[in-house]
């Protein structure tokens with residue numbers, strides 16, 4: 001009996017090592033190539049912060065789905081603090097977690113820790129945010145980030161057209177955290193729609209601030225965005241109104257709306273400008289339904305978790321990993337094979353149905 005157990009243990013170890021050690025950097029497409037059962041150890045899941053609702057949902061969804069599939073889960077959050085996240089990832093490697101799923105705070109800062117993961121034979125999946133300047137990342141699961149920006153720009157224009165305000169429209173631009181690769185994709189996507197309108201004079205940026213580095217918001221911080229909006233209102237809108245604001249994420253949108261309200265918008269006949277967003281956070285969805293924030297971009301985090309868990313099962317069983325994009329995400333050292341999901345834009349006319357149909361919120365939450 002003891003001998004049988006030892007043989008089984010050795011076989012499991014061999015399978016585990018071959019799963020961990022396979023060259024996961026090769027883009028793989030097509031159907032699953034192996035029926036081998038997954039070796040189910042502990043999966044390390046490193047999330048950036050609990051200050052935004054989406055990451056809590058992401059963590060919960062991954063944990064729940066992995067546990068249902070028979071894995072153990074080591075889920076941690078880093079309070080948006082880079083050294084904390086580096087320590088957490090190092091700890092996962094020391095504890096020999098079988099595979100790492102990482103949503104980075106700073107896409108580059110983890111490269112030293114990830115090199116350790118690679119030499120320990122631990123595969124790494126970049127979750128939602130690309131891990132940059134490292135060849136230790138095997139795969140990437142995310143939403144089409146350029147498309148998110150295109151949807152934000154398109155929605156801003158639609159809201160401006162519907163506002164009935166005369167052209168040129170006064171617009172201000174905000175972008176996300178410069179150390180998050182997604183922020184550039186969102187901004188470039190939005191500017192692919194807005195730049196032609198700036199060039200032909202349909203849109204005016206009274207502050208003159210259009211450069212990504214200037215409009216970026218470190219750590220996606222709502223308070224930083226609020227302050228910048230207040231400064232812009234004081235400096236550039238003493239004698240005119242702002243009609244639209246490109247905001248990349250719901251937390252930032254709410255910071256901007258707070259600044260606008262503080263300056264008299266939203267009351268006494270001074271209408272709030274069209275403000276975009278992202279993530280369909282509950283507070284922002286309520287704001288949209290109440291006619292304040294104009295729109296958001298819905299990214300179904302349970303679907304992202306599902307795609308990631310499927311990938312983990314494929315990697316840990318030695319199966320061929322299925323991805324649908326092998327060209328968009330160059331991390332500086334390699335083009336990372338990516339599974340891209342589709343974002344969905346929604347505004348007051350569509351948000352409720354979209355979110356209820358996806359079972360993202362209940363009727364009671366949106367009442």
Ligand code: BGC
Nearest residue numbers: 052129180182220249278279
């Ligand atoms: C995510 C967005 C989110 C932002 C701030 C980005 O990396 O893709 O969904 O709004 O981070 O948390």
